[in-house]
Amino acid sequence: METAQKVFVNQDGIAVIKCPVCEGVKTTKVDTFKGTRHVVRVKCTCQETFMVNLEFRKAYRKEIKLSGDYAHLPHKRPRGKMLVVNISKTGIGAQISGAHSIKEGHELQMTFNLDDRHHSLIDKKVVVRLVRKSYVGCEFIEPTSHDRALGFYLMV
Structure with a gap:
């Protein structure tokens, strides 16, 4: 095939x-x-x-492998480790390490560093749109149109 x-x-x-x-x-x-x-x-x-x-996506999705952390909102508990596997200007996809209780509609805080030369910090509030076993697909709650580091990162 x-x-x-x-x-x-x-x-x-x-x-x-x-x-x-x-x-x-x-x-x-x-x-x-x-x-x-x-x-x-x-x-x-x-x-x-x-x-x-x-x-037909709204935004280009870049495949990556960057480790980071997540926390449930609003109380920042429970929290855990993740591997960010893709990112776009509208959202993020991540593999969650270990067992988790994340469900569609949950709000999370996701934090990780880009592998650009400045190791730019990405610290975003997201809403979970998809859960497939350890994979979660999330949409950024706040617009990223003014996030220059992420914009440049997605162009290269």
Whole structure:
């Protein structure tokens, strides 16, 4: 089974698809696929066919592995260790170490340092949107539009 190339779709429903063989690039409107199957077969002008996974996320998600801490709000208890596995300008995904009592809708404080040259501190209040065993997907409660360190980190 071939691996699908991940392609991000912008807010206008447009994706930039690059052929893995000839490296030809095509910009195409793909918003008709939103809400349906996101993995599609594409045929390039060079006749190569390949799979594309269309990502309709609001924000680019960067895969990372950074250790940190979390605490339940409002009392900062219970608390524990986590491994941040992805981050975007709107949220964070983390693997929780050990047993936990986190449920969807809980509010947490998540604290960790980026692996940028300044080791920038990220200390965010989040609401839990997804729990799958030890994985939690969270949305930032406060907007990150003014968080320069995170903005620069996501660009590189």
